[in-house]
Structure formats: structure tokens, C-alpha cells
Amino acid sequence: MAEQASIDTSAPAEEGVRRRDFINIAAVSFAGVGGAAVLVPLVSQMAPSADVLAQSSTEIDISAIQPGQAIKAVFRKQPVFIRNLTPEEISAAEKVDVASLRDPQSLEERTKEGKTNWLITMGVCTHLGCVPLGAGEGEVKGEFGGYFCPCHGSSYDTAARIRKGPAPKNLEVPEYAFTSDTVVKIG
Amino acid sequence: MSFPWANEYKPANGLTQWLDEKLPLPRFVYNAVGAGYPVPRNLNYMWNFGVLAGFCLVLQIVTGVILAMHYAANAGVAFDSVEHIMRDVNWGWMLRYAHANGASAFFVVVYLHIFRGFFYSSYKAPREMIWLLGVVIFLLMMATAFMGYVLPWGQMSFWGAKVITGLFGAIPVVGEPLQVWLLGGYAPDNAALNRFFSLHFLLPFVIAGVIILHIWALHIPGSSNPTGVEVKTESDTVPFHPYYTAKDGFGLGIFLLIYCAVLFFAPNMLGHPDNYIPANPLSTPAHIVPEWYFWPFYAILRAFTSDFFFIPAKLMGVLAMFSAILVWFFLPWLDTSPVRSGHYRPLFRKFFWLLLIDVAVLGYCGGAPAAEPFVMISQIASMYYFLHFLVILPLVSSIEKPEPLPFSITEAVLGKDESAVLNANPAAA
Secondary structure, eight states: OOOHHHHHSSSGGGOSOOOOHOOOOOOOOEEHHHHHHHHHHHHTTTTHHHHHHOOEEEEEETTTOOOOOEEEETTTEEEEEEEEOOOHHHHHHHHHHHGGOOOOOOHHHHHHHHTTTTEEEEEOTTOOOOOSSSSSSSOOOTEEEEEOTTTTTEEETTTOOOSSSOOOOOOOOOOEEESSSEEEEOO | OOOOOOOOOOOOOOHHHHHHHHHHHHHHHHHHSSSSEETTOOOOOOGGHHHHHHHHHHHHHHHHHHHHHHHOOOOHHHHHHHHHHHTTTTTTTHHHHHHHHHHHHHHHHHHHHHHHHHHHHTSSOOOHHHHHHHHHHHHHHHHHHHHHHTTTBBBBHHHHHHHHHHHHTTTTTHHHHHHHHHHHHSSSSSHHHHHHHHHHHHHHHHHHHHHHHHHHHHHHHHOHHHHHOOOOSSSGGGEEEIIHHHHHHHHHHHHHHHHHHHHHTTTTSSGGGGGSSOTTTOOOOOOOOOGGHHHHHHHHHHHHOSOEEEEOHHHHHHHHHHHHGGGGGHHHOOOOOSSOOOGHHHHHHHHHHHHHHHHHHHHHHHSSOOTTTTHHHHHHHHHHHHHIIIIIHHHHHHHHOOOOOOOOOOHHHSSOOHHHHHHOOOOGO
């Protein structure tokens, strides 16, 4: 140690980068990058695994749903609400001034063309993920006639748009397509 | 690290002497919680709760390790394996109830420990580090308790996991990918249950590690005391053993009486019946609430119902909830009064009790349904909570006229201190 110190002090400063400095920095950098690279699998293993990602689409027969009725289906282990809106519900949704909404969207933007009566949304409250009430027979629909989340009191209207309570967004409309008049494919 | 008059460890026999030279563990224990650690002589029963919290951690680790021998962390069988523990495993019902109520007991004693810190300003210099580490322990406890509650995979477990991981979804931009990453899926399922089990097993040992740092930091200035006056001479202290081992032992006895009364006569008093229904991802229980020890913070979360300028209500609630605990980190610098103990701070004392009432109100609202008048009350109480720490505390510190302090701990206890008289008349000495 004493010998080392004497070498360091005797070495003239103008010699610049020494061979040993280079080796030190190179070795530590190399080990550092290698160490950081180990984090990739450690972090990535937490993300959804292949079998979870595989459950990416669901086909649902909607022929039995009468106007005013709704069903709960399952998509990616989460509920999906499929509602057949009544004409009154459609007009109630259309009467609202879109600009006045927290998450401004019209009923047309939230449904497929020519199928305005089919409101398909995730059954996941955008606040903290509870399942809102209103899809089942006899459940509370909240003061705007759509869905009501019992957890923190968010109320959605007949187009499942957020109207009151802490939720920031309308109920999410998943990607879907009608494969026929009576079958819808979600995802 | 200790006072100069601390008793010195003397190995009693050849074996302990041999050990002392190789690994001075008995010496370490003697100096930490034995006769070698001088402690202020005037500690009251509020100083029992640190030891009780340590006891609760040991209780939770012992019962938890045993439960892990019978529990299966798989979404398909987790609920059944808990019922298996309750019905089939010898003494399984007792061990599970002991663990579930042990968590509540742990929070009871830790809250009392924290309130002790508030009243006697235990966070003030030179003890800031002890306080900061304590807040870290509390945060770790909350994480551990939350993940433990998910493991039985009942309705409350499932929806608790969904709501709490949903909090992370409130973070702008990265929130939703982060939530999916935390859960390993789009909703709580097998992946989430397994990782929660793994972390629930790990974190108590992390807590134990931080507790060692907490006590290490404590032993540098030594314990505070109800007068807030620092130790001056040997007559201000007594050795930890036997004086406080005895006092803590008595406190432990009282604690165990209450704990066992709940354990054997009302083991489900603090639980929710909904958690005896297996997890159902398609149906949220009508009234979901966390365990009682999260209620005050849950009330703050729910108090934000409308957007604040450009910040969505949901993010505001999440920020406020975390800030409610993070503000404790700044406590040593928010309270600038040089007097520690609430006994000598007439104005501070009133606001301390007001804060306790406020937290109790928040707790009540957090457990109540998300409807009026509870939302309005939570909003007022949340506002007062932050007002207390950010405005009232600094203000009180600057305008209050504290009452006169005793000269020393000895004077506070005996009514007179010889050295106080000597100091007052140096000529007489």
C-alpha cells in the first residue's frame, strides 16, 4: 500500500491517462453494463406471460339480448358489458352536450355504424377497476341510467360515459367487430 | 454510542469469555437491550410499543412461516387451501386467526408508537434518522399487509388487489403498462397471486433488517423521554435490564391478554365476511373496503371526486393518499419548536388531539360507503390533515410560548436535582 502511494505521487501529472486507469474504467464499465443487462430478464419476467397474452379474443352470441337488456361476457379475464340500448336510452345519450363531458365522446363514436343500439364496453370502472353495477337484472344503474360503480360512487350514463364521481374516463370500448348480425368478436 | 457510565459487559465464565473474543454477540446484546444500555428513568407506558411492535413482527413471522407450509399460492386452489388450514390442519384455525389478528395487533401497536412520536416529538434532532427509518418500516408494513390480504383469494382479496394495483394505473403515461406489469396480466390472476405470496414472504425479513437500522440509529443518541430533556447525568438513567425488560414484560402481558381475547372470542371481528366468498372477477362486492388499518388513507383517496385544474380526480386522490404518509418524512423540519415534549407545549398539545380526532374521523369515513355525508366529511378531514402538517405545525412552533422545562429528568422525577442547585449557585460549589 505504501509502495503504491509512492508510485502515485511520483508519477508526473502530464503523463495523462495511465494504462491502469483505462483498465479500471473499462473493467468497471463492462461489469456495470453486464450487471444492468441482468436486470432485463428480472424485470421482464413480471410482464404478462405467453399464456396470458394468448387469451386475446372472444366470440359472443348476442342474439338473445332484448332491447333494454345487457349481458356480462369475459375478455382477458375481465368483464365486458354488451348492452342492447332502447330508443329512449339512445335519445337520452344523444341529448347530452358532448363538450360538457369529462371525457367528451358521442354515442356514435362509441358504437359501430348502423349498430348504435349495441353498446359494448369493458365492465371495468376507469377509477380503480371495480365492476360497475347496471348490467344485471335489477341492478342499480345510477342517476344517469347507465352504470354505477359501488366502490367509489362513479356514475356512467346510457352511453357508459363518466358523468359523476372520481373516474377519469368513460368505460373503455374494446376493439371488436360484428362477424355476423348475431355474433360479435371482441379483441 | 452510549453514556460513559454504562455498565460494562463482563463474561461470567470461560465459555462466554472464549465467545467474547471470537464473536462478541453476548456483549452486543448486553449493550443493546441489557444492563449495558442506560435509558432515561422516566419512560412511561407509551414507550412500550416499540418492543410490542418487535414482538408482533416475530409473531407474524412464526405463524406466517407455518401457514406457508400448508398454503398453496395458486388461483385455482388458494381459497381451498386456506379452508383446508381452517378445517383440517391441526391447530390450523388458531394459527391462521393468530396471523390475521396479529396483523391488526401489529398496526394497533405501531399506530400508538407513531402517535407517541407525534406527541413527544420523537422525530426531532438528533433523532431524525430513527423517525425516517420508522416511516420506511411503516410503508413496508403496509405493502406486506396488503399482499398478505390478497393470499386467501376471497372476494375482498381479489378486489383489494384490483383496486390497489389500479392506483398505479392513475400515473400519467406509464400507469397502465405499469399496472399490467405489476399484475403480470390484465386483471389479478395466478401470476399476481404467486408474486404477492413470494413478496409477502420476503418483506417481513426486509422489515426486520430496517428495524435493526432503526434501533442502531436509536442507540446513538439514546431513547427520548416524556420531558424531552436530554440525559445529563447518571442519575437520569437506569439500565435497560432489569428495569425496562420488566416494564416491557408487564406491557407485553397486558397486550397478550387483549390480543388473545380477540383471537379466541372474536377472531373475525376485524375481518370482512365477503372474504369467505371465493374470488369472482365478474362481480364486485357491494361495499369494498380495505382492512381497518388502511381506512384513514382510503378516505383521503376517495375524498377527491372532481378534477383539480389539469390533474384528474383519480390521480389527485392517489397523490394525496401517498402524500399523507410521505409528509411524515418532513416532520422533523416542519416542527421547528426547540421544545420536544407535548407536555410543555400548550398550543401544540391541543392540535395534537385535534389531529387524532381528525384521523379517527377519516378512519370512520374510510370504512363507510362512498356516499354522502361521508364524502363531504372525508374532504374536510383530509384538508385538515394536510393543514395540520403543512401549516398549523410550523405556525404553532413559531408563535407558541412553551411552559418552563424541568432542569433535568432527575428533577422531573424527584422534584429536585442536586446538580441543578449547584449550577444555579456556582459560587457555592
